[in-house]
Amino acid sequence: MDKHMCSSVEKPSCLLSLKHFCMKRNFIIICSILPVFYVSLTSGAPTTSGAPTTISVTSVSPTTTPHTPTDHEQFINTLISLGYLPPTSNLATVTLQALEEAIVLYQSYHGLEESGKFDKETQAQMSRPRCGNPDKTTSNTDRGRRFMATSGWPSTHITWNVVNYTRDLHHEQVDEAVEEAFQLWSDHTVLTFERVSGTGEDVDIRIDFSEPYTEHGDDLPFDGPGHVLAHAFLPWFSKNKGDVHFDDGETWTHKSYSGANLWLVAAHEIGHSFGLHHSFIQGSLMYPYHSGYNPEYTLHEDDIMGIEFMYGDGTPDYNTQRPGPPNNPQVPRLCIESFDAIDVAVDGYTYVYKGDYYWRLELGKITDGYPKLISQGWPGLQSEIDATVTVKNALLWRDEVGKTFFFKGRAVWRYTGRSLDIGYPKDLSTAFPGFPNNVESVTAAVEINGNGQTFFLSDGVFYLYTHRRQVEGPYSINAFRDIPSNIADAVQLQDNYMYFFTKDLRYFQVSPWTFTTSYSYPKPTTDDWFECEGAARPLIIGTPSSDASLPLYNIYTALFMLIMALVSL
Template structure:
């Protein structure tokens, strides 16, 4: 055979070693795909050279502390079948090539005092033992960083913890005893941690799976740490019943994100003038930043895609960057690289959050995520997941008027039926049915039970009852996306909601707009309002 001959991955068998209890060769390839070592999907007809597959095996062997043979041998396959965390090992474009050390996922909490809630308990140990183990696991990180943690029982918490079996509502089902023990979501996707109730949880490792050890590892993910390829580190991916404290690798990682324990007790400088308080305007949550000039491109409101995920976080995409948005504008430190955080190169055509899933569309393929973690088996063809829906979409959204899913391309739109898993009969229809919208769209999303449409740096809110673009006497539509969604004016970030005129996005109650505040910030030229009259037709959408 010629060197570098390409073969379909699923049929590559390297150094089979006879019968043994470890996974089969094909399961070894599946393992590499699931945990981020290779980008492989047989549905897309992926092929890879034998050299590249061997390199992926060596990367896993390095990560697992094995001899780097590049072969799916007995030892390697056996290690793959060991109990471990369900999160990916390779997160981001440069993770596979980095030196031996900790890895940071790319997101962090914007505060250092976090709350957690145990939403459900295991039946293996008492509630008191469960809570003690969870509290002890958080204390591991609190002792070596600037963070503090507090348990709450009734109010909403930053990190929610639950025990569940198999499919449990997040699209990433557990696989039974002694395999993936638990998984957790990174800060920008909510930080929740789920534990497989099929495991035999115990207070000590000699009586079962140590809840304390696994929880301490998972909470590392909840705080923004990825898996480490330092085998002695707590953040190494495989379960280590002999854990005896955080490794220096773990400590360096958490301190890069949240500082050292001394930061919690550092006194305020005596030269700092006393702070004075002013009574805030009703409906406004004051948020001050010292950043007056944003990084290049930070205030580009010409979104390619925008979506709000299940935990209420909103993400907007433009080119190879994305923003995380809050009620006052963009979160500090954004935009960030889409490739580094989401693992995607190039432009995102459209995005859709529906149920537990977040879908990102590129060309003729769809990438699916569960709270920011890529779902195994993706990407897939759009036509395979959403039958009857075209490629190269302009936007996708859930309409707040009826809760159904819509796709838009050019001057046409499709309504999708999740129950039948195909486009409804009678579609596509002309986009002009949506009264008052421009001829083509860039992005759309459902945000706090209202639907918003974006085009060329401006946005429109849709009135579901009148089935047309909403009317506003204070600040007519369309409005500037950079000002009302990113918190920018004249390409400059303002230091408070009062300066931007944004404030709380629910402030303008008389207008009925869920995303705007001040009547004194009108950025739209009067001539642009004529676009609202160009597409009026009389047709219902339901």
Template sequence: MIAGISLLLAISLCACVDLDTEDVARNAKEFLVKYGYLEEEKHHSKEHFAAAVRDFQWTVHLPVSGDMDDATVHQMHVPRCGMKDVSQAKWLHHRPFHTNHRRKRYTVKSKWYKRHLTYQILNWPWYLSQHQVRQAVKAAFQLWGNVSSLVFSEAAGDSADIRLAFFDGEHNDGARHAFDGPGGALAHAFFPRRGEAHFDNAEHWSLNGKGRNLFVVLAHEIGHTLGLQHSPFKNALMSPYYKKLGNEYVLNFDDILAIQTLYGAPSSGKLVQRPGKDFSMFEDWSAEKSEARAERKDYYCHSMFDAITWDLKDTLYIFKGRKYWMMFPNGTATEPQLTQQRWKKLPAFIEAAAVSGSDGKFYFFKGGRCWRYKGSRLEAGFPRKCSDHGLPRHPDTALYFQPLGHLVIFKGYKYYVFNEKSLKVEPYYPRNLHDWKGVPHSTNAALTHPNGLIYFFKGEHYWTFDQNNLKVTASGKWKQDLPWLGCQRS
């Protein structure tokens, strides 16, 4: 135990390792080939490579130098669409009276020769209910329908013009289109008239800020299925790097011009974009409003919950959306209850929660803020912006780690030890997740079980972590393997 705790508290002698320049160059070439900046050949001259880098830098609005500087390397690792970009030569338009190039509207690939298109959702991501996904898909199609002559409807049968599906890894689209897990290429699509859009099922898809915004990615990929290529405009929906559409979720003028070039303006002759509230309030699209199963005690079993924790009386708390459930030691469970009725001023869709093992206080995290409650009473000074004191924004999960006597917050490949008295991150943190041998990155929830094991949850899977040996000792599917969650009867 002492050796294990020393490992977790050890000071990292080196905060970072310089990347090998050859690895950077090799990865950059693979990236530039994949996204259409270099031809697929084994050898590229330094001049061609530098020209491709400049082309990419221009596309993503970085200083055009041709050098693989830090900003360029970073941008190549930012999550994006898996479709190729249009080359700069096709985007540029020379103007004799202007010294710089003007960014021209992107070209269109092909089009549908009808105005009423049908779509079908072939399968569903793990993290969201079918109702939420269906509503997000409907809204994403409507975003384009509002500014064009197109009309969309979900197909009732097995055939549809446009098909949407979620896949893992290689899925018969070729090696270039194989999904690479969280990050990287999030999705790709095919132009008319194949009309398919595929999404990486390993992503944590979300509609409320925790994880990848499915609505934005849907709307972008649907644009491809309608015939649109990538746009060089930074704020366009069809930019290669997914952009939030703003508070009102309206399209950029470049998106509108492109879709109307293919299909014309709305039949009414008026350009009316739906108000932002129709798209931004995804939390109101809760399945509780339309699915009978939402009233079941075990609704949280049908998709991933947001957070989970155990209090000092061995009562289990499960949080999902606006509601929470309690599971008592005797195996009985409560009906779903509104989180904000018990914990006043707490927002819906919390991102992480933990109960302190020292005093039983509840901690909640969302965005860069944290809340602390004694029972149901919000303590003075909360909520506060904990990200100002070293905690990450939008944490993945949190738990109380008894050997350290502190909360531990997880985010991506790092973890942070949070001092409950100072409300600051302990010195020498964050540290790499490698200290927690076998725990996957970007987990959704975690808790310490009364049996002494720590459970981590991600998607439909769980991992048990032994606090004494500091390593994962088992894994499986939580719905079927963990009876104390109350899901085996669902």
């Protein structure tokens, strides 16, 4: 095999050919290391200057002339930006299997032949003008999904303003197109919209036309004419939440069949601002590709189902139950409101608490018959608790193992099953000797099953309850990499990871060994935990485990990690 048989420009297609070459000859081991082998060969291939060739997508030639991406490089970059490949991928790191799977998934979403190849039909589809928001999110991993709903605005009255205009249209035309975009949605939702004069965070949806190729405040520069027309941010997004950005490198038009039609593009992006992901029902407004101007366009049934589910019309008719009785305004809506606390109880089920109510989760969804009143489930417990944890490590907790602690302010309740233990509630420092008196409340509590150590979070710091039954700290929350300070509560699941939930309806998966956040997090809490309508594949959570050896498994896992760390020294 000639080590120069594949150039960096031809790498994806050449690797596919090499794969088939290997498989025909049953070179199984060779094929498994082919991408790495290829990179080592091409990185050492001589150039005319004698310098090694660099195949990174951001590379430049020895003459410092800017590198123009090839078709294959642009193709991979597009798959990355749309969520089909991890953001760390590039020509040098993407594997054959990952590339083929990404292509097949893209083709399946858009009704193309699932060839796994970058064929003419796939190229044509990918070159169409579209929204820059990703197709493949954490929630829509299944094929054929209809609308995808995440968390909405806590209020049904939404404010908006145009903070920067395009040069293509008069201001009055832009205003009219945007108003008509809101009107397209308002005919099918209880939401009301008001234009205000502000430009800061007091405005819910800020609309901006941004210059292409330059940073405009979100690390997502536009690509100029063609392809990405605009992008928008979901309501729960911590930065730029609800904002809509248009690429001013496009030719924007109003009531015209030429250029990019501002009315329908704006209506699509505003759908994201309401909390909707892309739909793959062609003809729906939330389909990611722009179909051009249609003066007779009306909202598709799929879009109507999505917006009515999120904000209501009084008569829901979907297969997925909403959390709580929909006609009782006093019951919190977990699809749009952050909960107060979460815990895996001694019965193995996951319980979520909000206000006066609690819910039980089973197989990633709300169990039928819930929510119920906290006062009925746990007699003597107050509502609006701050945090809860059920302790399970017998080595640390001894006679307290299996008990559930609830926290509100400095008050602590301890339950055996559903019965309040005698002498409780107690002050925080009495229940856990050594807790500082200046700690006003515990906002989150999570036990590490393997060693029994328990983390108590409070006001941007955490305290550690050790195996010596001593309180240590405070330590900065920054010890948990990428975890924000607005934590609602935390829990550890059977996969050993800790899950931190924020008050803006996101959650983080965190390693208990390295304190680092897993790739692709944070994710919307509503998608995976409450099976809100539009969530595709919920986590299998909240169900009792039949594995009685789980604590022992955790010990073995911890010992294995320790041995590996020592070996690497």
